[in-house]
Every structure is written in structure tokens, then in C-alpha cells.
Amino acid sequence: MQTAKRLDGIGEYYFSQKLREIEELNKQGKQIINLGIGSPDLPPHPDVIKILQEESVKPNVHGYQSYKGSLVLRKAMSDWYKRWYNVELNADTEILPLIGSKEGIMHICMTYLNEADEVLVPNPGYPTYRSAVKLAGGVCVDYDLKEENNYAPDFAALQASDLSKVKLMFVNYPQMPTGQASDKKLFEQLVAFGKKTGILIIHDNPYSFILNENPMSLLSIDGAKDCVLELNSLSKSSNMAGWRVGMLSGAKERIDEVLRFKSNMDSGMFLPLQLAAAKALSLGKDWYDGVNEIYRERRKKVFELLDLLNCTYSTEQVGMFVWAKIPAKYKTGYEVSDEVLYGSNVFITPGGIFGNAGDGYIRISLCAPVERFEEAISRIKK
The missing domain is CATH 3.90.1150.10 (Aspartate Aminotransferase, domain 1)
Known part of the structure; x- marks a missing residue:
């Protein structure tokens, strides 16, 4: 075989x-x-584990769940974005819970990439970006992140290159592996680049609370929903890596498009786990x-x-x-x-x-x- x-x-x-x-x-x-x-x-916080324990013993929580996730969880995600990032998200239409944000990377690539479509991938960057693009039939186009440039993309060099086949651009701030913090000016440049080129910017944002006094979302920039999808996760910030709870946020049209693929790949997340994740998102400073x-x-x-x-x-x-x-x-x-x-x-x-x-x-x-x-x-x- x-x-x-x-x-x-x-x-x-x-x-x-x-x-x-x-x-x-x-x-x-x-x-x-x-x-x-x-x-x-x-x-995780003891109260998060307690919710999982209490909910799991109920007899009516073990069936298939909504493909869009529980409204309780989506509302918690919306409130979390408002509280920490000052971003307004409609819990019904602009948030899609994920079984870990890593699967979201694959869903996005499968949703938007045709054979030979190109994707801008950071170098150095999370290896899953590259493998997901290739598995979806796309072509990776590296953009180098250099220490002397504070690990920011060279926008002048990118705009001078042939971007005619580029559909997506993966970015990640705070950046992994370099630890470069997010920055409002850089975020404004990314949104401007996305709008100017028509490239969909995919921002992977799981590290914004770790040793970082200024958590930021790319969606906080004016007009970002026109060209940005943002991935986020409870794996790092809530010590829940093995629980596999992530989220995708952006404009309703983009969420609906990704859901067309995702709904054919899984049948939703265990409800007690979703309710425990909602508790984790409610924790304070x-x-x-x-x-x-x-x-x-x-x-x-x-x-x-x-x-x-x-x-x-x-x-x-x-x-x-x-x-x-x-x-x-x-x-x-x-x-x-x-x-x-x-x-x-x-x-x-x-x-x-x-x-x-x-x-x-x-x-x-x-x-x-x-x-x-x-x-x-x-x-x-x-």
C-alpha cells in the first residue's frame, strides 16, 4: 500500500x-x-477541574454536541476577548471553538487553499504551519524573521515580491520560537498589508498571557476583521494543553467558511470539558x-x-x-x-x-x- x-x-x-x-x-x-x-x-485552576468532575457525572451530557460549540463556551470566549483584548466578538457568529488551535491551522488551510496556492510562512516559525500548507496542496513561501529587525516581517521586501498566488499569511506574536512580544505598530502594519494585498492574515496567539504584561489581539486593530482570522488557545494560558481547547475568531463570513470544512471533520467537544473551559476563561488577573x-x-x-x-x-x-x-x-x-x-x-x-x-x-x-x-x-x- x-x-x-x-x-x-x-x-x-x-x-x-x-x-x-x-x-x-x-x-x-x-x-x-x-x-x-x-x-x-x-x-489548571482547581475550580476548572471541579466543574469537569461535577458535570461529567450527569447522565445527559455524553451525546454529540453542536458543531459550533456550546453557547456557554462561545459566550465565555467572547467575554474573555472583551475583558483582556478589548475586542468585541459576536458569540453566535464570530467565534468557533476548536479541539485545540493546532487543528484550526489545518482547517484554515483545507478551507482556503487549492493546489499550488501560496502561503507566507515565518522562518523561524511553528513547524505545523508548513506541514498544514503542504498537506492542503499549497506552497510555502518563507519570509525571514531577523533579530536585527525585532523579528518583524520585512514588509517592503514582501510588497516588492510576486504575491499574485499568495492567499494566506501566518503570523504569530508573541512570536514562537523567538519570544518577540506583540506591538501595536507591527499589528497595524500587518492589517494594512492584508488589506492592501487581499491576503488573509492568520494570527496564532496562544502565548499572549505568558510573561507578558500587555496581552494583545490582532483583532483589536481597526478594520482587522476585514483581513484577519485569529487562533487562540487555553493550552498555555490555562495549563490545559491536553484538554485540547482552542478558538478561531473573525468575521462571520470567514467563520462560516471554516465551519463548512470543520463540521465534516469532527462532531464537537465533550460538553463538560466545554463548561470547564468556560470557567477557565472567567479567571481573574x-x-x-x-x-x-x-x-x-x-x-x-x-x-x-x-x-x-x-x-x-x-x-x-x-x-x-x-x-x-x-x-x-x-x-x-x-x-x-x-x-x-x-x-x-x-x-x-x-x-x-x-x-x-x-x-x-x-x-x-x-x-x-x-x-x-x-x-x-x-x-x-x-
């Missing part, structure tokens, strides 16, 4: 492969400290402050670890990772990652998995207790 041509050039996700390798090393007694993946190790205080202490240890490796980095970056430039003696971040993994039994992510513009960097996740970072530092010193 041969696989479909759409899988040509699509490999297994890097972290899927690496986790298997780490599992084998652990079987050999290596006890690898994994500082690579951004999977929150902290639990003290919740986010508490989570960030923990991440702040962890980040200090990451800086210490990076200093030990003679890496350079910005202390102004936000999100749940630290992005760092490798020393000149190494050719790529893969060399650093392998040296630390096989020499010290500590896994850190090579920047090259996010595109060749990341070859000279590594990325460390904050998703481990302080004690694990201290142990990693001790191992590397030895």
Missing part, C-alpha cells in the same frame, strides 16, 4: 521522533531531563499573575543555564520559552543540542527545527520545576 502523494516531503513531527529517542535513552537508565517541549507541567511568577523564577534558571553554554539572549522576550544564539564555535543548534543530550542527559531544542533561519539558535522550555533546571545546570557543569 502506498501513501498519498500529499504526504511526500511530510515527515513525522520532530518532537514525536525525539520523544521516542528520549524514551529509549531512559530505558538505558539515562534519566533525560527534557527541556524541549512547551507542555505546561502545572495543573491573580490566576495569570500566579502562573507567571512561577515561570519568572524558572526563567532565571534558564538564563543561568544559557550563560553556562556561552549563549547570548534577550531578557525582554516573552512566552514560555527562551530563544538564544549559540556560540560561534558551533555550526548549528543541532550540534549544541546533541552535545548536551549525549554528554549531560539534558534535552534542549535546536532552533533549526523552526526553519533554517533558526540554525544558529537553541530554544529552552520553561515547563519544568526549578529543581529540574538546577539538576540540568549541575549535569552540564560536570
Whole structure:
């Protein structure tokens, strides 16, 4: 049996492969400290878990759910956008709950891309953008994000290029993997670019609450709904990565278009999970402050670890990772990652998995207790 041509050039996700390798090393007694993946190790708020428990035992909550999600959840998402981003969203027409925002990336590509349609993809950037575009039959067109330009797109260079086949542009601020914070001027430029070119801007926004004092939505810019769809998620901000709760927001017409595809792919989310997610979205500033205080202490240890490796980095970056430039003696971040993994039994992510513009960097996740970072530092010193 041969696989479909759409899988040509699509490999297994890097972290899927690496986790298997780490599992084998652990079987050999290596006890690898994994500082690579951004999977929150902290639990959701106790009240969120309580709602899930209470609702799950009810006899009438186990059937198929609405393809558009519960109105309770959509209203909670709308209120959350208004409270934190000052964005007005109609809960009935401008929000689509997702089984994780990662599936939303695929839904968008399948909704809008025909064979050979082009998509602007950030380099470095989240690898799923690239694979989703290819699986939908599209063509990835890299736009480089450079440190000297604060990891913003070079709009002049983009507008001077041939954009005639470009339908979508993926953007992500706070940016992953670089940790570049969002910025109103940059957001205004993105909306202006989308309007001028007719390109639909897809903003992936899961990191806006992590070590970031100014959460922003691209939809807060005047006229953004004309050219923007925004993905968001509870995975990072609410410590609910395994719960798979995301959302897509934008103009009614765009939401309806994506729903045409999504409604043929799944049958809705478990209702108690939706009600628990609505509770998570109602939490106040003290919740986010508490989570960030923990991440702040962890980040200090990451800086210490990076200093030990003679890496350079910005202390102004936000999100749940630290992005760092490798020393000149190494050719790529893969060399650093392998040296630390096989020499010290500590896994850190090579920047090259996010595109060749990341070859000279590594990325460390904050998703481990302080004690694990201290142990990693001790191992590397030895």
C-alpha cells in the first residue's frame, strides 16, 4: 500500500521522533531531563477541574454536541476577548471553538487553499504551519524573521515580491520560537498589508498571557476583521494543553467558511470539558499573575543555564520559552543540542527545527520545576 502523494516531503513531527529517542535513552537508565517541549507541567485552576468532575457525572451530557460549540463556551470566549483584548466578538457568529488551535491551522488551510496556492510562512516559525500548507496542496513561501529587525516581517521586501498566488499569511506574536512580544505598530502594519494585498492574515496567539504584561489581539486593530482570522488557545494560558481547547475568531463570513470544512471533520467537544473551559476563561488577573511568577523564577534558571553554554539572549522576550544564539564555535543548534543530550542527559531544542533561519539558535522550555533546571545546570557543569 502506498501513501498519498500529499504526504511526500511530510515527515513525522520532530518532537514525536525525539520523544521516542528520549524514551529509549531512559530505558538505558539515562534519566533525560527534557527541556524541549512547551507542555505546561502545572495543573489548571482547581475550580476548572471541579466543574469537569461535577458535570461529567450527569447522565445527559455524553451525546454529540453542536458543531459550533456550546453557547456557554462561545459566550465565555467572547467575554474573555472583551475583558483582556478589548475586542468585541459576536458569540453566535464570530467565534468557533476548536479541539485545540493546532487543528484550526489545518482547517484554515483545507478551507482556503487549492493546489499550488501560496502561503507566507515565518522562518523561524511553528513547524505545523508548513506541514498544514503542504498537506492542503499549497506552497510555502518563507519570509525571514531577523533579530536585527525585532523579528518583524520585512514588509517592503514582501510588497516588492510576486504575491499574485499568495492567499494566506501566518503570523504569530508573541512570536514562537523567538519570544518577540506583540506591538501595536507591527499589528497595524500587518492589517494594512492584508488589506492592501487581499491576503488573509492568520494570527496564532496562544502565548499572549505568558510573561507578558500587555496581552494583545490582532483583532483589536481597526478594520482587522476585514483581513484577519485569529487562533487562540487555553493550552498555555490555562495549563490545559491536553484538554485540547482552542478558538478561531473573525468575521462571520470567514467563520462560516471554516465551519463548512470543520463540521465534516469532527462532531464537537465533550460538553463538560466545554463548561470547564468556560470557567477557565472567567479567571481573574491573580490566576495569570500566579502562573507567571512561577515561570519568572524558572526563567532565571534558564538564563543561568544559557550563560553556562556561552549563549547570548534577550531578557525582554516573552512566552514560555527562551530563544538564544549559540556560540560561534558551533555550526548549528543541532550540534549544541546533541552535545548536551549525549554528554549531560539534558534535552534542549535546536532552533533549526523552526526553519533554517533558526540554525544558529537553541530554544529552552520553561515547563519544568526549578529543581529540574538546577539538576540540568549541575549535569552540564560536570
